[in-house]
Amino acid sequence: MSRYIPAEGQADFPALENQILDWWSAERIFEKSIEQRSEGPDWVFYDGPPGTNGKPHIGHMLQSSLKDLWPRYKTMQGFRVLRKAGWDTHGLPVELKAERELGIEDKSQIPAYGVEKFMEYCRSTVFRFKGDWEQSIRRIGRFLDLSDPYATLTNDYIQSDWWVIRQIWDKGLLYRDFRIMPYCARCGTTLSSFEVAQGYQDVMDLTLTARFPVVGLERTYFLAWTTTPWTLIGNTALALNPELDYVFVEVDGDTLILARELVESVLDGHAFRLVKTVKGRELDGMAYTPLWDFFAGPDTEGRVPHHALMGDFVTAEDGTGIVHLALYGEDDYRMIKRDNLPRIQHVDETGHFIEGCGPYTGRYFKADGLDLEILKDLQSRGLLQHKHKHTHSYPHCYKCENPLMYFARTSWFIRTSALREQLLAANAEINWYPGYIKDGRFGNWLENNIDWGVSRDRYWGSPMPIWSCACGKQLCVASKAELQQYVSQPMDQELDLHAPWIDYVEVSCPDCSARMTREPYLLDCWFNAGLMPWGQFGYPAKPGSEALFENQYPADFICEGLDQTRGWFYTLLALSTILTGRSSFRNVICTGLIADKDGRKMSKTLGNVVDPGELFERFGADAVRWTFYNSHPWGQKRYSDDLVRDAVRDIVIPYWNIYSFFVTYANIEDWTFDGQPGQLSELDRWIRSASVRVIGQVEQALEGYDVYTASTALLAYIEDLSNWYIRRSRTRFWKSEDGADKQAAFSTLYRCIRDLTLILAPFLPFVTETVYQRLIRRAEPGLPESVHLCRWPDVSHEQRDEVLESEMSLVTHAVNLGRSLRSRHNIKTRQPLRKMLLVVGRESDDAFVHRMEGLIREELNVRQVEISRREEDLVHLSVKANYRELGRFFAKRMPEAAAIIADWGMSEIETLEAGGTIDVLGVAVGLEGIAIQREEREGLIVITEQGFTVALDTELDEDLLQEGLARELVNRIQTLRKESELDVTDRIRLQLAGSPAVLAAAEAHREYICRETLAVSLDMVSANGALKPVTLNEEEAAIGLERSAGED
Template identity: 50%
Template sequence: MLKPIPNKLDLPAIDRELLDFWKENRIFEKSVERPAPKGDYVFYDGPPGTNGVPHVGHMMQSALKDLWPRYKTMQGYRVLRKAGWDTHGLPIELTADKELGLKSKRDVTDFGVQNYIDYCRQTVFRYRELWETAIRKIGRFVDLDNAYATYHPYYIQSDWWTLKQAWNLELEGEAREQALRLEQSPRYLYRDYRVMAYSPRTGTTLSNFEVAQGYEDVTDITLYVKFRLKDAPNTFLTAWTTTPWTLLSNLAVAVHPDLEYITVELKKDCDTGKAGERLILAHARHLALEPMLGEHHIVGHQKGSELAGREYEPMWDWQNPQDSAILARAGDQAFTVVCDDYVTAADGTGLVHLAYYGEDDFRILRKLGLPIYCVVDWTGHVRPEATAFAGRWFRDETLDVDILKALQEKGLLIAKEKYTHSYPFDYRTGCPLMYFPRPAWFIRTTALKEMMIEANHLIGWKPDHIREGRFGNWLENITDWNVTRERYWGSPFPVWSTENGDEAVCVEGIAELRALVEKSGGQLPEDFDPHKPQIDEILLQAKDGREMRREDFVLDSWFNAGLMPWGQFGYPAEPGSVEQFREQYPCDFICEGLDQTRGWFYTLLACSCLVAKAQIAEAKKRADRDAEAFWSNPRNWSSYRNVICTELILDHEGRKMSKSVGNIVDPVALFDKFGADPVRWIFYDSNPWNAKRFGEEEIAEAIRAVILPLWNSYSFFVTYALIDRWTPDSHAKLEPTLMDRWVKSEFHRMIERVTTALDDYDVATAAGAVSRFLDLLTNWYIRRSRRRFWKSESDADKATAYATLYEILRELVHLLAPFLSFLSEHIYQNLVRGLEPNSPGSVHLAAFPMYQASLRDADLETQMERVMEAVTLARALRQERNLKVRQPLTSLVWVVPDESSEEALAPFLQIIGDELNVKSVKLRHDDRDLVTRSATANFKVLGKQVGKRMPEVAGIIASLTDEQIQAIESGQPFRHDEFEFTVEDIQIRRLERSGLAMKSDGFMTVALDTELTDELIAEGMAREVVHHVQNLRKQAGFEISDRIALHIAPDTQELERALRTHEEYVRRETLAVDFELNTVAAETRLDANGHPFGVNLSRIAAHNQ
């Protein structure tokens, strides 16, 4: 049965109560276990790292991730909702390094790799409890007890299996030949040296999408330098560099074979060089460089191809083949001019200095057969052989300055400039990156590019422009994915190879590894941990008996995350994982931050396209037509079908939240203070892909705009239902009234809008429809229906009002359950379960409301909208004329231009009269009876026509009568002598008739009769007194049904007469069974429209009522 509503809404207490209720009654588990007539709706949870605390942005994603699974569950789907944790990778190592005081790989070795791995493992779930608390307190239903974690052996086996798919795929045709020419394996998983973004701080490479997250604008010293030709000692090649430190490792200079180059001779000594020196530069750059060349003249022209092969003197003393084994191997290929089409004359000198720190440099120098030569090493410091600069940090500006000075002393500096450009930094540590040649293993995502682009076209993106914009552009420019890292705490790379790399094996799981170990004469421990260093101890044998060691890499943690669609089940090694993967792939919905377009969203797509391509090939081999058909369908190439991108959460003032600003918000503290539902609502009421302001002010607004209207509607119903002992079957219902039919129509209008929006992953539109309906319910339907509940007699109209409001509230809490998971459950347990005990045990086990077109009445909705617009217009008019709504007025005229509307709107006139406190409402289609009109000449129009007779014409128009002006307005020309006037010729002014107040919105007009009779004034005073007494009842904490003794002492005869005239009204409205006037010693002094009075009131005991 129904329970009374507490006076104060305590959302945090409700949250605590329901968290216990859901846990004790296994509500989430039951929602997954129960029959699902519509099958599976699949959701993937992107794995967050748990070595940091959750913030408000995570909670926004949690709220969104909770909404659709609840909604689809209530529609009859099964939604598993398996949580996951990202437990590998650099963030965990950085935490360990900081706490252990480790600064380099040597430090890790000294500390002990096993000790280091153990420490990383211990830090993985340091903040897991905080995460789980926050996730539960926001009301999210998700399986935390069986969460997947990327460091578990079953997940690592899925990593290995996925790599084996790439290993088994090979390029074909010209692409295969191209790979072989580059001395690469044609497999989709191949080893290569590449110049890659490298963090000397962490000692690991970054993938291209990681690099994209860390660019910053920096200002550096750039240098124009000279290289002295060996065969012409007074002639120099010129080059420009933005990274002076790379000059320490120069090996060659590149030119474009087809560009025209000139030789200029300096006429005088200058900063650029001495008189007689000759400089070679691109002809196209001559004009731009002329200011720094001083007086000079052109003495030669040649194509870039004519410069090829010319040798120049090394720039530094240590670049001597006798002193460097590496340069000795380079032979006469080092320090020469080489041609390549990548060189341009867009900037610099048209010649490019080459060192092994750039992708094009690497390609050209490798083609020359030059060994890798890096004077700045992998730690970011200058090697000892460069004695003048040894030990210096590569991004130290003083190093650039000292290089500049050294070149100046050697006569090899032309000029220096400051240059602002975009430079990559490690987005996790802030360390500047260097492009450095490192060995790594790559997946050929370039070979999957067309698949990924086609699959992307089928993904439902929110916002939609991401498809062709941010994400589509990214796919157009992808490079092969470096999936390995030279670190420790990560999924180990499962390739074993011989020392020279001519034989290798990729292991797809622990079972295969065990078999290979036994075949090699060893034994894999039963408690085998696939992490370093244990896996590094495993040696395998090649076919000829040679030793094979594991390639010493761990996997990119983004790769771990990208294969979670099957990794979460340990596919295919874990028992039952094949069936689970088949049921849960692809997913219907994911949601993460916008930055994941270059992170998780990308790696999910890359991994699924890789697996799809491999499975198509495998299915063809097995002649498995079903599998081939499934994986050949482009809709299954992406592991996700719909994705919502979220933007930043800002503070109340619009600033990004950060520790340095001090505006970080603890989400759990907010839940404990305000409850979860208002916080959830903030995340729903505007598009999540737009930056959102967030703070206590926004939470208060959500409570005011949504939570309280819902609560007050529920409280209103329960209060009166308890008084009248109403139950759903206690009274026969009559036909619904106009208001009842309207509110049902509007309710189903909302259902349609919410369902359509949620099916389109448009949460803001859905939330807007809910907000709109709550406003209509509380501020129109319940306002206009209060007297149906207040009246003492229990007639059929009252029963219909109860039945209608109950039906609306019951279905409303069902609809709100995915949005306001706590409050909807709280209301459901009392309202629905209290009146219908056989209902499902939780609102989250109930059905989402179904749209019923038969209950819609679009005409009725339109008509009521006009009524509400008229009321809004008239209220504004009352306010302008200082006429309180409690002051009754004689009449209102409602002018609606469309004559056909009169009959349809006539039934609503009583509603308008009641709402605006006017005695009668009249409907008109024009304002002819309400205003007087006057006209003046339209001089712009008439001046050209009548010329000098304009004064005469103006006088004629000014003398037009109201009736004549109305006729002109209706389209009848007015003739006077030889003149004829139409509505375009005159300007009409309308004046309200005496005693009227008018207001128009451009479509409709309302006119109030503002003349107050003595009777109206008296009634207004009585209404004002009732208003004050109701406030006193509320302040005293009286129940709505409490009867009172009311004694009033008016100070004026006018107020006394008014109260005696309207005594019955005062008694009825205030429930005053004992009512007296002219009593003395009033406790409270008040005022009714300028008439003071005293008042005493007290509650009358129930047995005296």
């Protein structure tokens, strides 16, 4: 029986991953990773709660991959990382889905359906896809505590909502106000400024400039431009800037009033006569006739609309310099309130025109064709000055995508504008990845933050814990227990704290004993999400929550999409700054969006949505994870299956092949690890130095939350290990003698695989666990039972040999250039060449290259390596003047200067390439002033890159051609061995038929062929049907082989 479990011929990575998942679960590996670090320091991760009323998509897998990487890494460093899961279960998305499924068209129909029934239905939908989420989290290999998740709908979490709002109340930062708010008429609720920021769309609207007749002046009109013609029906006043110059101009017998600076643009070439110019303040109070008489005259309180007001916010940047005011804009409302004008609200909460609006009564404010009807109405009465279509960015509901309106509502606000400096100071302590978000997108948002409208006019969410009495008394309670103090009867312990059930509780006013009424609002679901540091533990009402909170605050790391700068990231910071004076997170990665391969957003309509589960079962979760690690997380990613295939090819299979190679020969030799490094060769010392380097590189990158640099370092190391160390050490593992060099090779490669497995484990948790169980735990039974219970590798006892690494880099660079030459000139690697010529820049490199000469010969398949420091030994060098660069300096003397430069040789070139200059006719000429031409010497092919020159002698004689054929023959025999499913140690008997050239080459290299293929005999035979035909460098041949039983 083999000591180590060998690799399958064709690994089924998805199947292996499913086996590992079952083993992790059975052995409680995740739980043990926490239990075994119980004495270690806490490293805190907050999981932004996803909604579970929709299925996870590929973008969530990007975040899951990153969210799993750092907790695994920190666990390996000895930290305790709890990783509590959470679900976002409140808010508009839940209600909208319920409405669609119940056939409810809008919010107004919910009371008729039944609020309690609607609430119960919402509750029934929120965990509909929880199983899909749990499966995707499990399948991608993420360690997350799903056994005791927090959910925003629980009474414990709602009481945390209440406690937080109470703290804000006590600090005097919570207030109620009637003001203009972004409002979705379809959903029947206000939205916060950061919700609005997520829903802007570019739209083309009909805009117009209207004429407002001035009272007492015949055929005289104020001109005002608007992008929202529907608001004109509710026009209350016109605003002018008191300091701007306004003109009265006569056009076709009519007198028009507008800002002087805008006359040309507004009149657009029409002839006019200037009547007079006045300051805006001279027009203060001037009355005009409204465009419609629906709201003309004083209101019931005697307030008179429709006259000119003065406003500093009015500019002459666009429009007419006169702003039409209606109760649908913040500046408008401020002016109307300041001058005590009527509050004309001609559109109701559903977005429809109210009774009394003539032919527009009952029309939806964004109904198709409405703007055009209004325009034609004005035009028919001579009140339209101009019209045009205008593309602008207009806010839409970020959930239902209907256009928003700015609507005057009573709402509750958190005075976040008063905390601007504290928020900026807290942000200064956060490490943002990418860094430009800190003072850019997020910092700018904080600089301009306005008070947070925190109340919502919906049903499914945390109820606002504020009760009001007719006597003026208000209560803000922090918990169910506190509420009990104002209730005469004991409250049901199982009472659902959602409305309407909480509103059935009779709360008595402590001042007058009358029944109080709860403010009929919900708390913003972003408020729910932002207080998760407290809510996840039910802090402070739930027993034991205080100790948990203290240990788990603030977070060391969070990670979500870039759009959360306007969502979760902001609410986390705002609430933590209010409550604790600091941020609730220290490090944050912002991820970009994932589009399809053509850059289009993924959607069911386009048919380009990617099912993560299907990817896992085709390619494996490790490959999907690596796809996200191998680039910066914050850029837009264009997904295609090719990216996952690349991950399999570039990282999973090379790592697997390293393990496969080692186990194959370790089993043949029955090798055991004795903990001793052995007598290391120069190649061994180099790869161990590279191991020390990559461990440090990955650790440094992960400490800086730089996954791309870490992945790049890992790929480079695997390339060194697989395509250099193993390739150059391969024969050391199958030497027949049991010498010290073989033991050193085994020991060195094993230690490299062990270290690589440990540092790769947070990235590729499945395949590393497989290798760990099949190889490493069998080599060292005393190690932890899982790779994910191991500590990060400690190589402090090993020193890097940077000189050796630099020297080996020189050699690998030379070999790579040689390979590039072969590829460029279509010369197969198996075709030996007479010699390689190498120009090295420093005499100190000569000795190392000479020591590595055998390695270079074997790798490039050349008979001889010649070293020089003179490039002219390989190429004919010539220099020409760069006329475009030098012409301006030499002018008429340019031909004379060019002749001087053309005589330059290698010494002048070396001076310029070293950064120097040479005087030519009084002008200092540098490298940019010349063009160096290199012409290959006959019989050589040459490449120069980064100051390094390599040449190959391509002349082939009969001896070289025969060896090339022999090597091709060995390659075909090895392929036939694999196809015959022979073991690597099986001896064989060979039969060969072929052209005279093939047979001559085989005879000349008989010993080499037999040694490489483990053949005990090689017989030349006539072609027959039992042999497999092959082509070797255009020569025909046929091969037969059979296992040689019992022979060594």
